[in-house]
Amino acid sequence: xxxxxxxxxxxxxxxxxxxxxxLVTVAALYMALYPSMASQMExxxxxxxxxxxxxxxxxxxxxxxxxxxxxxxxxxxxxVMLATSIQAMNLGTGxxxxxxxxxxxxxxxxxxxxxxxxxxxxxxxxLTILLIxxxxxxxxMWAEISVLAKTTIEGKIFILMTLTLLFVQLFFLGLGFLVSxxxxxxxxxxxxxxxxxxxxxxxxxxxxxIGSKAVRYLTPFKFFDNQYIINNGSYELxxxxxxxxFLIAAILAAYYYYLKRDIHTT
Amino acid sequence: MNVIETKKLTKYYGKSRGIIEVDINxxxxxxxxxxxxxxxxxxxTIRVLLSLIYATSGSxxxxxxxxxxxxxxxxxxxxYLPGEVFYYDTMRVKDLLNxxxxxxxxxCSKRIKELAGIMNLELDKRIDDLSYGxxxxxxxxxxxxxxxxxxxxxxxxxxxxxxMQQTFFNLIRDENKKGATIFLSSHILSEVxxxxxxxxxxxEGRIVKIEKMSxxxxxxxxxxxxxxxxxxxxxxxxxxxVSGLKTDNHSTTFMFKGDINSVTKKIAALDLVSLFVExxxxxxxxxxxxQ
Numbered sequence: 001x002x003x004x005x006x007x008x009x010x011x012x013x014x015x016x017x018x019x020x021x022x023l024v025t026v027a028a029l030y031m032a033l034y035p036s037m038a039s040q041m042e043x044x045x046x047x048x049x050x051x052x053x054x055x056x057x058x059x060x061x062x063x064x065x066x067x068x069x070x071x072x073x074x075x076x077x078x079x080v081m082l083a084t085s086i087q088a089m090n091l092g093t094g095x096x097x098x099x100x101x102x103x104x105x106x107x108x109x110x111x112x113x114x115x116x117x118x119x120x121x122x123x124x125x126x127l128t129i130l131l132i133x134x135x136x137x138x139x140x141m142w143a144e145i146s147v148l149a150k151t152t153i154e155g156k157i158f159i160l161m162t163l164t165l166l167f168v169q170l171f172f173l174g175l176g177f178l179v180s181x182x183x184x185x186x187x188x189x190x191x192x193x194x195x196x197x198x199x200x201x202x203x204x205x206x207x208x209x210i211g212s213k214a215v216r217y218l219t220p221f222k223f224f225d226n227q228y229i230i231n232n233g234s235y236e237l238x239x240x241x242x243x244x245x246f247l248i249a250a251i252l253a254a255y256y257y258y259l260k261r262d263i264h265t266t
Numbered sequence: 267m268n269v270i271e272t273k274k275l276t277k278y279y280g281k282s283r284g285i286i287e288v289d290i291n292x293x294x295x296x297x298x299x300x301x302x303x304x305x306x307x308x309x310x311t312i313r314v315l316l317s318l319i320y321a322t323s324g325s326x327x328x329x330x331x332x333x334x335x336x337x338x339x340x341x342x343x344x345x346y347l348p349g350e351v352f353y354y355d356t357m358r359v360k361d362l363l364n365x366x367x368x369x370x371x372x373x374c375s376k377r378i379k380e381l382a383g384i385m386n387l388e389l390d391k392r393i394d395d396l397s398y399g400x401x402x403x404x405x406x407x408x409x410x411x412x413x414x415x416x417x418x419x420x421x422x423x424x425x426x427x428x429x430m431q432q433t434f435f436n437l438i439r440d441e442n443k444k445g446a447t448i449f450l451s452s453h454i455l456s457e458v459x460x461x462x463x464x465x466x467x468x469x470e471g472r473i474v475k476i477e478k479m480s481x482x483x484x485x486x487x488x489x490x491x492x493x494x495x496x497x498x499x500x501x502x503x504x505x506x507x508v509s510g511l512k513t514d515n516h517s518t519t520f521m522f523k524g525d526i527n528s529v530t531k532k533i534a535a536l537d538l539v540s541l542f543v544e545x546x547x548x549x550x551x552x553x554x555x556x557q
Contacts, residue, residue, distance in 0.1 A: 103352030
């Protein structure tokens with residue numbers, strides 16, 4: 001099983017490096033804007049006051065967010081989250097589907113391994129890839145925060161906020177796994193993952209506009225409320241439970257289907 | 267001992283037919299041919315044996331063990347060459363071979379070198395830089411590198427040039443001499459004839475006939491096509507052993523079975539433009555053997 005795990009890591013090495021570099025670059029550039037924005041805070045507030053409230057809500061800009069660096073950082077996270085979710089969904093969908101899509105399933109499954117081992121190796125590899133991505137991202141963000149002026153944030157809040165990326169990624173990884181195993185034939189992994197992530201993202205935007213709490217249960221983008229994290233220094237338990245339950249259910253279902261289905265060639 | 271044994275093995279893809287009640291027994295040390303036209307169910311049978319797909323009903327065992335229940339254990343001793351070869355495009359040949367070897371708990375490095383030498387394979391090339399024929403060669407090495415006891419080959423020679431086919435057949439014969447059982451599917455009769463001891467013929471999902479190669483060879487048909495300058499008189503080829511006679515102006519085709527000399531004498535008396543004596547293809551076999 002170790003050989004399959006290492007094989008997957010090698011196969012994804014390049015694309016993971018590209019993801020890490022792009023995520024860090026975009027987030028770092030965005031964050032570098034903070035010192036100059038902070039010095040013009042009063043002017044910024046006046047401008048924002050003229051915007052419609054619904055628009056600000058949709059953009060994830062709450063009333064107090066610009067008062068602190070933590071608020072500013074949470075906006076960056078909201079955008080980065082869209083990208084990291086696509087990474088996770090793509091990974092979850094692709095890591096199993098690529099064998100059938102690329103016709104290599106016959107190669108792999110004619111080896112002396114059972115399907116549980118195949119799926120487990122792939123799942124562990126995907127988790128490792130996401131962990132590596134997050135470790136690099138967290139390290140890079142922390143490094144930049146320590147260097148930039150005016151960027152003061154409590155360590156715990158920083159970690160909690162940044163880790164929401166990983167938690168939302170895990171949701172999409174589980175979903176992607178389930179989709180790749182149950183969908184009969186996947187022609188394009190990217191189009192499936194992009195559309196799925198965007199649907200959930202749009203549901204999230206509706207929540208911000210409507211302000212209904214019920215919608216929050218429908219999309220992982222709203223499982224973790226940054227304002228709540230800033231105020232309480234923790235996640236909301238009910239959403240954390242929801243996430244874990246979903247993950248376990250999705251992965252068990254993926255195993256169940258993968259073990260009993262036919263492997264198609266074309 | 268039966269290396270492969272299937273009993274009433276049936277596979278439906280939803281409502282469409284895969285195979286119906288296939289019974290085959292492959293004994294240890296045999297080279298067993300599995301022949302039939304495209305879409306007859308050859309690959310389906312093989313894919314059930316490898317538990318890539320699951321049978322609708324019936325049973326299949328390899329080395330006396332159920333193919334689904336003991337799949338991973340059985341596969342330690344199976345070498346498989348798929349009909350269509352696809353591998354991880356970005357890998358180098360040697361990395362792919364080593365990856366494949368890493369699934370078997372033994373050192374295959376010596377065998378890899380040996381096989382790559384025989385098949386004339388470039389180990390440093392990337393998979394996506396290889397031609398189809400070269401990918402097929404990679405597949406052959408992958409199928410043999412762990413010295414399996416059972417070698418399953420699905421349409422093995424497609425994409426190989428005649429010289430390489432010869433090398434490949436010799437390789438298979440050597441493996442067989444060393445004790446490996448060979449199960450080979452094909453739609454090309456001559457391929458099976460050259461190699462196999464026994465042959466099962468499959469048509470539309472069902473086994474039509476299982477015969478020893480020696481019996482099949484005895485009842486050999488030839489397909490003869492004659493083109494003459496003058497029109498051939500009607501009834502000229504009315505003789506024992508001729509069947510399926512078709513005349514079109516100056517050209518005549520028929521199947522012939524029996525003493526070839528009797529027919530060559532007849533043909534020699536004609537003023538010919540051209541003459542073909544061919545091995546009948548599968549379709550002809552089905553038409554003339556199993557009406």
